[in-house]
Amino acid sequence: MTLTASTLIGFLALLGSPQDDKTFQPILKKFREEYYKVGAKDDDKIAAVNYLAQHRHEKVVAELAPLLTEASLPVRIITARLLSQFTSVDSAPRELVASLKSQANSGKKQSSVRIEILRSLGVLRCKSAAAEVSKLVDDKEVWVAKAAIDACGRIRFAEAIEPLLKALKRIEGIAGDAEVNPLDDLIEGVGRGSLLKPDPNQKRPSERDVLKAPILAALSSITKQSFASAKDWDVWWAKNKSSFRMAD
Amino acid sequence: MNTMEKSCPTTEALAGWLQGTLSPQERSHLASHLAACDECRRAVAIASTIDAPPAAPVNEILLSRVVAASRPRRLVPLAAAAAAVLALGLGFTLFHKKDTTSPIPPRVAERPAYVEPGPVKPVAKPEDPRVVTPSPVATLPGPEIPKNPTVTEPPKDPVKPLLTEKPPDKPPTPVPETVVEPKPVVHVAPPPVTTPADILSLAPVFVIDPVGDLWLRRDQAEAKAVSLEKAAYKDKFATRNGGAAFSLEARTSVMLEKGSEVAFWHAKTDDIYSLALDHGLVMLDTEGSSQKWQISFGKSKLDFMNLNGRLAVESRGDRMSALLLDGTAELKIGSMAKKAQIGQEVVFSSEGTVVEQKVETQKKLARLDELRPKVFTAFNSTFDEKNDEFQPYPYAVVAGKRALGPTGFYLQADALAATKAGEKNSLSSEIHLDRGFGVVTGMVIRFRYRTSLPNFSVKIGNYSADVSSRVKVGQWNDAEIPLGAFSFEGTPMLPTDPVENVRFAGSTDKKSGQLDIDGVQFLRRVR
Numbered sequence: 001m002t003l004t005a006s007t008l009i010g011f012l013a014l015l016g017s018p019q020d021d022k023t024f025q026p027i028l029k030k031f032r033e034e035y036y037k038v039g040a041k042d043d044d045k046i047a048a049v050n051y052l053a054q055h056r057h058e059k060v061v062a063e064l065a066p067l068l069t070e071a072s073l074p075v076r077i078i079t080a081r082l083l084s085q086f087t088s089v090d091s092a093p094r095e096l097v098a099s100l101k102s103q104a105n106s107g108k109k110q111s112s113v114r115i116e117i118l119r120s121l122g123v124l125r126c127k128s129a130a131a132e133v134s135k136l137v138d139d140k141e142v143w144v145a146k147a148a149i150d151a152c153g154r155i156r157f158a159e160a161i162e163p164l165l166k167a168l169k170r171i172e173g174i175a176g177d178a179e180v181n182p183l184d185d186l187i188e189g190v191g192r193g194s195l196l197k198p199d200p201n202q203k204r205p206s207e208r209d210v211l212k213a214p215i216l217a218a219l220s221s222i223t224k225q226s227f228a229s230a231k232d233w234d235v236w237w238a239k240n241k242s243s244f245r246m247a248d
Numbered sequence: 249m250n251t252m253e254k255s256c257p258t259t260e261a262l263a264g265w266l267q268g269t270l271s272p273q274e275r276s277h278l279a280s281h282l283a284a285c286d287e288c289r290r291a292v293a294i295a296s297t298i299d300a301p302p303a304a305p306v307n308e309i310l311l312s313r314v315v316a317a318s319r320p321r322r323l324v325p326l327a328a329a330a331a332a333v334l335a336l337g338l339g340f341t342l343f344h345k346k347d348t349t350s351p352i353p354p355r356v357a358e359r360p361a362y363v364e365p366g367p368v369k370p371v372a373k374p375e376d377p378r379v380v381t382p383s384p385v386a387t388l389p390g391p392e393i394p395k396n397p398t399v400t401e402p403p404k405d406p407v408k409p410l411l412t413e414k415p416p417d418k419p420p421t422p423v424p425e426t427v428v429e430p431k432p433v434v435h436v437a438p439p440p441v442t443t444p445a446d447i448l449s450l451a452p453v454f455v456i457d458p459v460g461d462l463w464l465r466r467d468q469a470e471a472k473a474v475s476l477e478k479a480a481y482k483d484k485f486a487t488r489n490g491g492a493a494f495s496l497e498a499r500t501s502v503m504l505e506k507g508s509e510v511a512f513w514h515a516k517t518d519d520i521y522s523l524a525l526d527h528g529l530v531m532l533d534t535e536g537s538s539q540k541w542q543i544s545f546g547k548s549k550l551d552f553m554n555l556n557g558r559l560a561v562e563s564r565g566d567r568m569s570a571l572l573l574d575g576t577a578e579l580k581i582g583s584m585a586k587k588a589q590i591g592q593e594v595v596f597s598s599e600g601t602v603v604e605q606k607v608e609t610q611k612k613l614a615r616l617d618e619l620r621p622k623v624f625t626a627f628n629s630t631f632d633e634k635n636d637e638f639q640p641y642p643y644a645v646v647a648g649k650r651a652l653g654p655t656g657f658y659l660q661a662d663a664l665a666a667t668k669a670g671e672k673n674s675l676s677s678e679i680h681l682d683r684g685f686g687v688v689t690g691m692v693i694r695f696r697y698r699t700s701l702p703n704f705s706v707k708i709g710n711y712s713a714d715v716s717s718r719v720k721v722g723q724w725n726d727a728e729i730p731l732g733a734f735s736f737e738g739t740p741m742l743p744t745d746p747v748e749n750v751r752f753a754g755s756t757d758k759k760s761g762q763l764d765i766d767g768v769q770f771l772r773r774v775r
Contacts, residue, residue, distance in 0.1 A: 115739050
């Protein structure tokens with residue numbers, strides 16, 4: 001019996017890496033040839049990443065992970081988006097969280113990368129990302145904050161409640177009146193031209209317009225409660241904080 | 249003119265036109281009508297291919313263009329003038345041939361691909377149910393572009409050169425029923441081996457945006473290829489003094505090297521495009537989509553399944569080579585199937601012998617880039633398209649309606665009243681592309697708009713861009729927006745993102761507003 005079990009374990013261990021190597025070697029080789037070929041443009045690189053991401057495996061995640069911090073912004077965004085499909089690969093959310101924390105994605109110009117990573121973490125319902133996601137609920141970049149709020153609602157973790165309530169209180173005050181430009185200078189390298197110059201007479205949505213509904217939706221998703229204002233949420237939270245348990 | 253007029257002549261009158269039995273006055277009146285009425289001109293053209301006496305002097309390619317002339321054009325007056333002369337010329341030719349006793353030439357009857365499937369119908373066409381004239385509730389009355397005056401005196405035979413158009417170095421007209429190849433030293437592949445059943449399933453292909461020295465040869469007729477040219481399996485595309493390029497049905501970019509001759513056709517049942525190269529070099533670029541291609545050479549066939557990339561096919565006398573320049577494909581030779589390798593040239597003879605060898609691809613890729621069209625149209629809609637005709641860019645209007653203006657149809661937004669207090673009334677229109685495509689770097693959307701709103705948004709999927717109107721109410725203006733300027737909550741639209749719909753929307757405090765859109769195009773400009 002013991003011999004049979006150990007034989008099986010040994011066989012499975014043997015089955016692991018060499019077989020994977022054989023399977024993934026040509027795929028990785030082809031990806032590298034396409035991605036790193038001389039003169040490859042973003043379109044070529046994105047096509048190569050799309051090709052590789054069809055194969056959901058740890059080895060693929062390991063190959064794609066460096067791109068999240070080292071590639072051009074469009075490639076980083078596409079890579080983050082594609083990793084959201086790796087639901088059964090444990091290393092995918094880990095790599096996404098690492099790249100979210102990375103210095104390489106911390107600047108204003110990299111906001112769109114952070115947004116896409118937050119969306120992917122939400123799709124993956126990555127509980128281990130809770131701390132990082134909740135930190136960004138009150139980010140100064142409105143669209144980053146919105147992506148973090150949406151991710152909180154999808155992942156559903158109790159640690160997000162207080163940052164969400166804090167953000168709700170803030171935008172219900174004067175701070176929520178600040179206008180949000182739909183483009184908001186987040187997109188690098190796009191010449192808007194005269195056609196897209198914002199009309200000075202046009203009223204832009206405020207932070208409150210953009211963030212209030214997502215915050216209420218996220219709080220409702222986590223707590224299964226429904227209130228319309230920060231005051232009501234505060235009252236409920238004060239009563240239930242100590243005994244709160246996440247409902248399935 | 250887009251729809252058949254109520255004053256269209258009777259079937260008998262049109263038959264009289266073809267038979268030459270009309271009085272000079274009736275004939276003159278009918279000629280004027282034909283110049284302006286697409287439906288009647290089309291009916292006459294189709295009828296003439298069935299009933300007419302020998303059409304040997306008539307250029308087959310031009311004849312098909314007359315049939316296709318019912319397709320609406322932006323330049324209505326020019327098209328009307330050209331069509332008038334063509335219709336007159338055709339009618340004149342047929343009229344004078346009427347008395348000949350020659351039998352109907354079989355080649356006309358044998359080529360159903362050139363005959364439009366629609367019935368010969370000189371009776372009034374029912375109104376398009378989608379056509380709605382501008383509603384005063386939805387739109388503010390704006391000054392319409394004045395309708396161009398009817399052409400009373402057509403220019404002096406403006407299309408006559410077309411009828412005699414020949415390439416500068418074209419060999420002398422061959423004796424009928426004798427096939428004379430222009431370059432006999434070069435091996436000419438025999439026509440593809442097809443059974444009658446195969447032929448019936450072969451659809452002609454459409455040429456879009458041809459550039460360079462591209463000619464279309466049909467039997468003994470030859471003409472420079474034009475946009476929306478229709479070519480069947482018997483037709484040959486040829487280049488003479490320089491290279492040429494075109495888009496095959498807005499799906500594949502085709503580049504022909506100088507001195508090439510090639511035929512294309514499409515098996516609709518399996519959605520396979522076929523290519524038979526007589527001589528020269530032809531290169532294909534599937535522009536990011538996966539396609540099935542079959543390369544024919546004598547009895548040999550080579551299948552590239554799921555080709556997504558660039559392929560070069562070159563004739564070398566009694567052999568032909570196919571080379572995947574980049575991208576991916578599955579190669580099928582007879583019963584053998586395998587993954588095509590970039591730079592692995594497959595050389596095959598007409599007898600079926602296949603040899604593979606490694607070759608350099610860079611020079612061919614560089615040449616492909618030189619020849620390829622600098623602008624690639626991924627989508628184009630004028631809203632004048634007709635349901636019964638080939639549409640290279642099929643689409644459906646899912647919000648708003650097609651409305652008729654003096655220069656053709658345009659897309660008029662639906663007006664939606666606010667449902668809650670404090671909300672604004674909104675205007676929106678949307679088209680859904682039947683054949684979506686992926687964004688590539690440098691792609692732009694172009695359209696014309698006419699609006700009473702100070703600004704409106706254009707939305708593609710989740711991504712949107714705002715447009716600030718810079719023109720007076722009622723005036724048409726052109727807009728061009730790079731797709732990179734479209735964003736969704738802080739993230740830009742990126743290469744490979746799908747384009748499957750376009751929505752135009754705006755809001756207004758007023759009771760009514762106007763948001764009209766025309767000429768929507770997606771273009772990729774090569775840097």
